[in-house]
Amino acid sequence: MQKGQIRVHTENIFPIIKKFLYSDHDIFLRELISNAVDATQKVKTLASIGEFKGELGDLRIDIVINKEDKTLSIIDRGVGMTEAEVDKYINQVAFSSAEDFLQKYKDANIIGHFGLGFYSAFMVSDKVEIFTKSFKDEPAVYWSCDGSPEYELYQVEKEERGTRIVLHVNEESKEFLEADRIKGILEKFCRFLPVPVYFEDKQINNTNPIWTKKPSELTTQDYQNFYKELYPFGETPLFWIHLNVDYPFNLTGVLYFPKIKQSYEIQKDKIQLYSNQVFVTDEVKDIVPEFLMLLHGVIDSPDIPLNVSRSYLQGDPNVKKINTYITKKVADKLEEIFNKERSEFEEKWESLGLFVKYGMMTDDKFLEKANKFFIMEDASVKKFYTLDEYRTATEASQKNKDGKLVLLYTTDPVQQDSYIKAAANKGYKVVKMETLVDAAFINTMEMKWENVTFKRVDADIVDNLIDAQETNESVLNKDEEAKLKEWFGLQIGETHITVDVKGLSADAPPVVATRPEFMRRMKDMAGVGGGMASFYAQMPDEVTLTVNGNHSIYQQLLKEDNSDKLNKQVRNLADLALLSQGLLKGEELTSFINRSVELMEGKTKSNIILEA
Numbered sequence: 001m002q003k004g005q006i007r008v009h010t011e012n013i014f015p016i017i018k019k020f021l022y023s024d025h026d027i028f029l030r031e032l033i034s035n036a037v038d039a040t041q042k043v044k045t046l047a048s049i050g051e052f053k054g055e056l057g058d059l060r061i062d063i064v065i066n067k068e069d070k071t072l073s074i075i076d077r078g079v080g081m082t083e084a085e086v087d088k089y090i091n092q093v094a095f096s097s098a099e100d101f102l103q104k105y106k107d108a109n110i111i112g113h114f115g116l117g118f119y120s121a122f123m124v125s126d127k128v129e130i131f132t133k134s135f136k137d138e139p140a141v142y143w144s145c146d147g148s149p150e151y152e153l154y155q156v157e158k159e160e161r162g163t164r165i166v167l168h169v170n171e172e173s174k175e176f177l178e179a180d181r182i183k184g185i186l187e188k189f190c191r192f193l194p195v196p197v198y199f200e201d202k203q204i205n206n207t208n209p210i211w212t213k214k215p216s217e218l219t220t221q222d223y224q225n226f227y228k229e230l231y232p233f234g235e236t237p238l239f240w241i242h243l244n245v246d247y248p249f250n251l252t253g254v255l256y257f258p259k260i261k262q263s264y265e266i267q268k269d270k271i272q273l274y275s276n277q278v279f280v281t282d283e284v285k286d287i288v289p290e291f292l293m294l295l296h297g298v299i300d301s302p303d304i305p306l307n308v309s310r311s312y313l314q315g316d317p318n319v320k321k322i323n324t325y326i327t328k329k330v331a332d333k334l335e336e337i338f339n340k341e342r343s344e345f346e347e348k349w350e351s352l353g354l355f356v357k358y359g360m361m362t363d364d365k366f367l368e369k370a371n372k373f374f375i376m377e378d379a380s381v382k383k384f385y386t387l388d389e390y391r392t393a394t395e396a397s398q399k400n401k402d403g404k405l406v407l408l409y410t411t412d413p414v415q416q417d418s419y420i421k422a423a424a425n426k427g428y429k430v431v432k433m434e435t436l437v438d439a440a441f442i443n444t445m446e447m448k449w450e451n452v453t454f455k456r457v458d459a460d461i462v463d464n465l466i467d468a469q470e471t472n473e474s475v476l477n478k479d480e481e482a483k484l485k486e487w488f489g490l491q492i493g494e495t496h497i498t499v500d501v502k503g504l505s506a507d508a509p510p511v512v513a514t515r516p517e518f519m520r521r522m523k524d525m526a527g528v529g530g531g532m533a534s535f536y537a538q539m540p541d542e543v544t545l546t547v548n549g550n551h552s553i554y555q556q557l558l559k560e561d562n563s564d565k566l567n568k569q570v571r572n573l574a575d576l577a578l579l580s581q582g583l584l585k586g587e588e589l590t591s592f593i594n595r596s597v598e599l600m601e602g603k604t605k606s607n608i609i610l611e612a
């Protein structure tokens with residue numbers, strides 16, 4: 001029997017362990033099971049190269065709770081350790097690395113992954129025992145330690161090859177003697193470990209998850225089943241990308257594009273990061289480009305540094321390369337689908353568009369590729385355009401005098417229907433920009449795309465959408481125009497509403513309400529975020545009412561001698577235009593309804609007086 005002092009200056013390892021790991025106690029089990037997996041893989045490898053000639057037996061790992069003894073055991077049939085190895089790997093390495101650990105990460109913001117190894121067992125134990133028998137022809141050994149620098153090490157009887165780690169769970173950690181608690185941890189960290197892990201006679205892991213297989217061996221059903229395994233409540237994903245690199249870094253994985261109908265459904269942190277099939281985290285920020293955080297799935301890479309601080313991770317060259325690789329893979333896949341199955345691509349655009357736009361705004365490399373497959377849906381007909389296609393289709397009619405393409409869009413095809421129809425009648429093409437990201441997308445693309453300017457279809461009367469026209473002569477004379485302007489001015493009286501009399505076509509509405517692009521955009525942006533935005537948010541909606549002097553109704557109104565009726569009709573015409581913009585609300589809407597009924601009943605003041 002050997003007795004000795006562990007060679008470490010720290011008097012007691014508990015303080016170190018508690019200090020650094022307090023927040024994430026569960027990981028002790030992952031660490032111990034990872035060691036068991038490593039030991040199992042090693043014996044398999046040794047057998048395959050002929051260095052181990054015995055029976056491999058049933059290579060499984062067992063997790064066993066004994067409530068009476070208050071122990072939790074991790075049992076493997078791996079390589080095991082000889083006495084010399086226990087001394088070398090457990091006594092010296094483990095305990096001296098406690099010192100290293102302290103030195104190295106004194107100031108670092110520990111994310112608590114790996115590098116903690118075997119002695120994280122002391123987080124939850126009063127005492128830890130090891131029973132181990134090496135695959136080599138040497139006696140089995142027993143080691144135990146209560147967390148003080150004293151250990152015991154001596155030979156014991158043990159027939160089976162492998163290692164049994166026994167944790168005497170301490171009073172504060174007795175939760176780890178509860179089956180449900182252990183099951184929860186196993187399901188989180190061990191779901192896809194490459195060696196079968198058993199708990200309460202049940203295997204808890206899938207040892208061959210699809211990302212470890214070749215894409216050529218997998219069917220659509222396999223990918224969809226795996227998605228269900230990861231997200232039991234998720235809808236069938238749109239499609240997926242199988243990642244597989246071995247140079248200049250190792251990475252495998254499957255990324256899924258989920259179905260997203262509404263922007264507010266977005267859920268981040270759905271991608272799980274593994275290292276050799278050991279779950280590490282579902283916070284993949286920094287490793288996956290920001291805009292792809294909306295994807296789901298799994299990434300497995302042994303090359304991502306996991307035991308260091310976040311700031312270090314950002315600067316890591318491998319992480320940068322991985323980021324670039326994933327972006328490129330995603331762009332290539334989207335381009336491939338666009339080229340091969342355009343109609344399917346168009347069908348899925350509602351969900352896809354969100355990733356693509358987000359990516360185009362935030363990543364110039366992606367933008368370059370995405371310009372080829374980014375599409376816009378026509379608001380009037382079932383048709384999609386790429387930017388190039390839109391340019392070709394509108395070259396003749398939608399270039400302004402500065403040579404810029406005026407890209408007409410609608411944020412609400414239902415609400416803006418009359419404007420869309422007016423634009424379509426002129427031969428203009430209006431596209432849908434309806435999602436939450438579109439306001440920001442439009443602003444960004446005006447800077448990134450050359451010679452393109454965006455205009456919402458109701459930003460101006462249709463004649464002025466591309467270029468402001470100099471004159472719009474109406475059939476009215478100057479006096480009559482001035483009269484109309486005065487009537488409307490008196491009825492409106494609000495400073496944020498400008499009244500203009502113009503000669504539009506006779507079948508255009510009598511009054512058209514438009515919202516100047518710049519102010520409206522500022523207000524839209526204000527809805528999303530701070531800064532100058534809050535200033536604009538408080539401003540009323542800026543509206544221009546263009547009175548169409550060519551509309552026949554004014555011939556009638558100019559002859560009206562009942563002033564109450566005239567005023568009510570003028571007010572109603574203005575309200576109708578505001579209504580079409582969704583700007584008539586509350587009391588004003590109520591007055592409009594009452595006034596309309598009065599007009600229909602022919603109840604105007606002079607009439608009422610006549611009746612009386």
Ligand SMILES: Nc1ncnc2c1ncn2[C@@H]1O[C@H](COP(=O)(O)OP(=O)(O)OP(=O)(O)O)[C@@H](O)[C@H]1O
Pocket residue numbers: 031035036039076078079080081089090093094114115116117118119163
């Ligand atoms: N179940 C086991 N079977 C065989 N050897 C083991 C077992 N557990 C630990 N060891 C040996 O003890 C060593 C130290 O383990 P420890 O967990 O502290 O560090 P590590 O596994 O080398 O690295 P990491 O810090 O990434 O866990 C291992 O490298 C291994 O040689």
